[in-house]
Amino acid sequence: MFTQTLTQRVLRSPLVDLLTGPHGVDRYTELVDPTWTAGDARAKVIAVRRQTSRSVTLTLAPNQAFTGFRAGQHINLTVDIDGRRRTRPYSPASAEGAPYIELTIGRHDGGLVSNYLYEHARPGMIVGLDSVGGDFTLPDVRPRRILFVSGGSGITPVMSMLRTMRAEGSDREIAFIHYARSTEEACYRDELDAMPGVRVLHGFTRSTAGSDLAGRFGPEHLTAALPEPDAVFVCGPPALVEAVREYCANVSSESFVPPLFDLPAEASGGRVSFTDSGAELVDDGRPLLEQAEAAGLTPESGCRMGICHSCTRRKTRGAVKNLITGAVSSAEQEDVQICVSVPVGDVDIAL
């Protein structure tokens, strides 16, 4: 431990910063081992298993730069695919404070990162842990009677909450309803069934064999699991979240919805937010740079023809189209040249 701290202190010293400038010490140490970085949180994949035919479970060993997460939060995972860094939020299923991070990633049609990881993840692979976020967390004072509800790959954040409480030796009354299409697609089934002190109910919605519950979430499911809970944590498709909210009070929820957009003929009429300056406007079809300037902002810019990259900004949400190449950037967290990019629907730009 002493040597670790000493190494950290030496690596972060102003002298080492000067000697390794302007690139910084991480740009050298990472060439020896990609996880030897003091500033960039990264992790090494140490185990890969496929619990079901539609998911992959990764065990990650994070480096020292990773500062942890709270049960229920998501981590923005970065992976290089065909030379491009892709970022996707995934909620760990492991307990808060556990030495390893466990991710269970459900593959879905057209899902670039989920399919890539399903097919290519292997021990030794390095992934980036870009940032941690999300308000879907347990209160510090744990409620007395808790109901967890999850659907499909939404199981991971509630699994993390459940495991965290069990690691704490919690005496709370806990029930867990998990919905999957069939028994084959139910992740963590064996672990849940073997868990003492938790009432676990499975709902299989397509192949109902082995299902504890019939149909979709409703009053009967609630009665069977835990009537009148103090708090409910639900993660899954929007329809499931809505159903739970209809019958329960004090519901915390999270839902993953894939973005949908149509290419605009002209102005998309979308809402454009320049998040750093707080300006909001309605897309008029012109390049983002011109719209920002029309709104009284003065972002850095240069050639205004897509060659000099002076105007490059991070697009944090939504999609834009590059007028020169016609390429649509739809992934969150991509750098775009605002002088030649027009919005495709609602878009947030860090400007």
Add this chain to the structure above:
Amino acid sequence: MTVTTSPPQQTITKTVAGKTVTLTPEQADTFGRELDALKERVIADLGERDTTYIRRVIKAQRALEVGGRALLFGGIFPPFWLAGTAMLGVSKILDNMEIGHNIMHGQYDWTGDPALSGKKFEWDTACPADQWRHSHNYMHHTYTNIVGMDRDVGYGILRMSEDQKWRPYFLGNPVYAFLLMVLFQYGVALHELETERIRAGEITIADKREILDGIWRKTKRQTLKDYVAFPLLAGPFAPFVFAGNMTANLMRNVWSYMIIFCGHFPEDVQEFSIEETKAESRGQWYFRQVLGSANLTGGKLFHILSGNLSFQIEHHLFPDVPAHRHAEIAPEVQEICRRYGIPYNTGSLPRQFATVVRKIVRLALPSRLTDRAPVGDAVSAAV
């Protein structure tokens, strides 16, 4: 810039090496579309190959740097000193040319890797990266070779074009050029200060306060690193480390100066007037980039060490395309230019640099004295 203004475009006529080159607005449009199509093809093909390439160059550079600095600690032994200095010099050349210059152009922004981000990258030289991005990526690449707008025409110090009015100051042209070569990193660092405008009284030094602060902050750290911290770490061997670092910086200065001066100053490279380029179309902008740039011939290692600026023409056509792709597209660019009768200036480093030196010396004298030796003759004499 020019794409948004629309007075009627005109046929452009230039005389290159005694031959007349013309391009009608219609030709310019199809010429531009062909080049756009070529660029789109390359952009669509970008992927793992390019990311792997630049990461390998970075790895080689960092290894050479660490190895070179380590050897210099044993610099009391001449073979160690020579090898260490050479490795550090090559590392600085790679850092500035193939890595820094190209990453800062945004050539690898599509990778999404913050370490390869054009806006974030900082290089191992005195010039602050953000100032470079403005003066080079924007000013020089947009207004290439427009006398009065592109400050790379003489860098505010030299007379590199007949269109720059002669003053007795320029008698020192060869001397200034030599000093700029030796101190190139500081010359580049001071570029954004626009000393010629300060001298002319157009602006005052106070207007450049922020720029000056930026230059000072970066230069201070670079100087502390190479000339104080690393030598002191070597204890009694400090002089060897100091001398090695200085020689490595000099190697980088001379090399990058030669490559960069061969980009736009060889004989027959064209300059343009503000008037000529006022109503320029995208195709005409491409035309100016070709006529205003010159390539260097050489092997693969030479191209890497030049940061692929040896493909200056391709670089100026497509400054944000990863530079290691230029060699692949050069034959096609050359073929397109040939079909439009647009000359494509290329030659070996000694040949091109000789014409640059000739130009530096010739332009030290007033034009009326050198008019007797027209441009065409000078070239054939140089060849």
